[in-house]
Amino acid sequence: MLKVLRDLLRYDGRFRLAVILLGGVVVMIILSYDSPYDPGKTFVVPWDLPPSREHLFGTTSRGQDLFWWLTFAVRNSLYVGVVTAIISRVISVLVGLTAGYRGGWLDKVLMAISDTFVVLPLLPILILLSFLLRDSMNLLTLAIILGLFGWSFDARLIRSQVLSLRERSFTRTAVYSGTSGFRITIQEHLPFVLPIVFATTLNNILWSIGMEVTLSVLGLSDLTTPTLGTALYWANQHGALVAGLWWWITAPALIAVVLFLGLYLLFTSINEFIDPRTRLRLIGG
Amino acid sequence: MRNFVLRYLIPRVVQYLTIIFVGITVTFIIPRLAPTDPVAAQVSMMIARGSSLDPASIESMRAALTDLYGLSGSPVEQYFAFWGRLFRGDLGPSLGNFPTPVSKMIGQALPYTLRLLIPAVIISFILGNFFGGLSSYYPRNIGLKVIEVVGQAVRSIPYYIVAIVLLVVFAYFIPIFPFSGAYPIGTRPDWSSPEFIWTYIEHSVLPAATLVLVGFGGWFVGMKSLTSNIISEDYVVYAETAGLKKNKILVHYIMRTAMLPQLTALAMSLGTIFSGALIMEVVFGYPGIGSLAIVAVYRNDYSMIMGITIYSIIGVATTVFLMDLLYPLFDPRVRYQ
Numbered sequence: 001m002l003k004v005l006r007d008l009l010r011y012d013g014r015f016r017l018a019v020i021l022l023g024g025v026v027v028m029i030i031l032s033y034d035s036p037y038d039p040g041k042t043f044v045v046p047w048d049l050p051p052s053r054e055h056l057f058g059t060t061s062r063g064q065d066l067f068w069w070l071t072f073a074v075r076n077s078l079y080v081g082v083v084t085a086i087i088s089r090v091i092s093v094l095v096g097l098t099a100g101y102r103g104g105w106l107d108k109v110l111m112a113i114s115d116t117f118v119v120l121p122l123l124p125i126l127i128l129l130s131f132l133l134r135d136s137m138n139l140l141t142l143a144i145i146l147g148l149f150g151w152s153f154d155a156r157l158i159r160s161q162v163l164s165l166r167e168r169s170f171t172r173t174a175v176y177s178g179t180s181g182f183r184i185t186i187q188e189h190l191p192f193v194l195p196i197v198f199a200t201t202l203n204n205i206l207w208s209i210g211m212e213v214t215l216s217v218l219g220l221s222d223l224t225t226p227t228l229g230t231a232l233y234w235a236n237q238h239g240a241l242v243a244g245l246w247w248w249i250t251a252p253a254l255i256a257v258v259l260f261l262g263l264y265l266l267f268t269s270i271n272e273f274i275d276p277r278t279r280l281r282l283i284g285g
Numbered sequence: 286m287r288n289f290v291l292r293y294l295i296p297r298v299v300q301y302l303t304i305i306f307v308g309i310t311v312t313f314i315i316p317r318l319a320p321t322d323p324v325a326a327q328v329s330m331m332i333a334r335g336s337s338l339d340p341a342s343i344e345s346m347r348a349a350l351t352d353l354y355g356l357s358g359s360p361v362e363q364y365f366a367f368w369g370r371l372f373r374g375d376l377g378p379s380l381g382n383f384p385t386p387v388s389k390m391i392g393q394a395l396p397y398t399l400r401l402l403i404p405a406v407i408i409s410f411i412l413g414n415f416f417g418g419l420s421s422y423y424p425r426n427i428g429l430k431v432i433e434v435v436g437q438a439v440r441s442i443p444y445y446i447v448a449i450v451l452l453v454v455f456a457y458f459i460p461i462f463p464f465s466g467a468y469p470i471g472t473r474p475d476w477s478s479p480e481f482i483w484t485y486i487e488h489s490v491l492p493a494a495t496l497v498l499v500g501f502g503g504w505f506v507g508m509k510s511l512t513s514n515i516i517s518e519d520y521v522v523y524a525e526t527a528g529l530k531k532n533k534i535l536v537h538y539i540m541r542t543a544m545l546p547q548l549t550a551l552a553m554s555l556g557t558i559f560s561g562a563l564i565m566e567v568v569f570g571y572p573g574i575g576s577l578a579i580v581a582v583y584r585n586d587y588s589m590i591m592g593i594t595i596y597s598i599i600g601v602a603t604t605v606f607l608m609d610l611l612y613p614l615f616d617p618r619v620r621y622q
Contacts, residue, residue: 044514095621116301119553121601123560125308127578129315131590210443214564216446218582232449241457241464251407256446264441 008273015269021262028255037064039226046094051247058247061238065250074255075252077209080143080227084208085201087147088154093197095151096158097185101166110158111155125149126211130220138222142215146208154200158193165189170241182227195274202267206260213256228256293613308598312591313367317360325501328467349378350587359527376595381586390589391596397467398573401489402562404552413504414547418540421513422531433505440502444561448568449493453493461488462491487576491571496561500554505548511543545612552608554606556601 008015018102027040037044043063057066099110129145130137165171165188174184209228214231215221222231231252235241328347370376376387415435420429437446467488468474468481475481476512514523517538524534566575574593581589 016570088605095356112303113307117306119304119602119605120308121556121559121597122579124561124590124597125311125315128594129314131587132316141589206441210445214447214560215444217564218567218579220582232445235362241453246453246457249449253446253449253453257442257450258441260446264438267441268437270590 012269014265018262018265021258025259028071029075032075035068037068039069057251060248069226070255073228073231076225077228078273079211080139081205081211083143084146085204088150088204092151092155095155097162100159100162101185114152114155122149130215138226146211150204157196161191161193163194185277199271202263206263228252235261295338297609301602304602312594364392376592377588379589381584387588387592390591394573394577400560401492405493406558408503409497411500417505417508418512421509422535431463434507436502439498444499444564447499448565448584451495463488472530480587492565492571507547508543512539515539515542535564552605559601
């Protein structure tokens, strides 16, 4: 594991950049535990101040120090992303393994459902759902909802991998020697599928944080909790740009870009590393 | 022909119907899973917001809501009644603009969304595929590499953030484009005046640019990976040794072959593009479906949100289906299967 990290650091510029960007995000998350201000309280500092040494990202019209508020926002956004990823990974692995191994009508039904989810315009459905749940919405509910909707494409990827595994001779050997289907799937096939699971996890985190931003900006999440989305929501509510408070919009957007770029670069460099062919090209044999 | 119908057409029709069936069923089930009584909650919110409504219209609203949620009768009856109303194209009155029908308001907003979405999708599709093809044919070109990296990076960032960044840069710090709307506030849409159309285009540049930017990277990568396989095919090598012009080979021999899967991908991605267009409109205050949705959220206009959801499901499913039907026209391999 350490060797892998060292290799990636040495040979992949994108990985280095990802580490720098995500390192900044991690520092912010750690700082949030030592914040001088309570993110739930308003009017703790003078409002509408531009960025300065005292208030790194300036202050908001709600009298909050933007930098410290955003440390909580990044932490919560990432939390939504990770919980969503875990839930949707479990579903996609279950569906993908079952559909691929069992085949037949079960495969057809599961894939029909997953294709439907791929094509359906999720945003309007999520808006409808969050609209109805607005009063009981919190970060965990949001993450669970996103998890229930975010598995379909990856289930298809996993299934196609299992389809090829099923044709390999070791599967047949296992079947003829009397191993149960369940054990074959879990012990023999799952390890081959895990790289796909890891690779798609990061992508799924990106997707769910993006969705959280979208729903929050529409005012459909728990708006008292700091997230990257609610930061933008409050900025919009107070007409930050019209009032000339550009930092209120720019700071969360900037941090979102840093977080997304970092995760994306990590995603592509790990993805290429998992594939031995591209890894050889990267390291040069 | 018989094979075509059995193997190609019927599965597509079944899939089309399944998507609509599942989607609509989900929109039917969701309000029933909500923890509160939706009708009572809605009506009390209406009253709390501003009681300029007389008892009679509150009562008619309650009736409309009960009807809309389909809460009369057993669940099975409700379900069939729900479908029955949909077949008649009746989505109920908007609660925010009572009693204007939801379908009428969507009908007014939809053209704005489509006039923004369709050109943006076509431009990003063409640009992405063009540069993607070029970059796999000229792998050492620095300019193309830079374009690829930027396209990829932008693609990972959510629509909303890209839109905000463009807005801050090109309307706030460098004010060359208008802040919001599809035309200046206070003017009436007049489609015969060139000046109006000019401001309309001016107002659409930033929203469209966001869609193009976010879509570009996907087409670029798709095209690049498709063409990099085709480049080593025998017929391309043959054309090269025969001395055909490089650009001609690239466009007619390589890109054309790779176009087919890209067209399928175009249909598949419509759902996400559509969602992107919704977000865009919210950021830029563009008077399409997205703005309708956000106003509906603020006004607790449940029927409007439900209507938009159903419209989007049917719209996206139908487009995907039509693309699937058109596909054999482009790809002889499907036609003769």
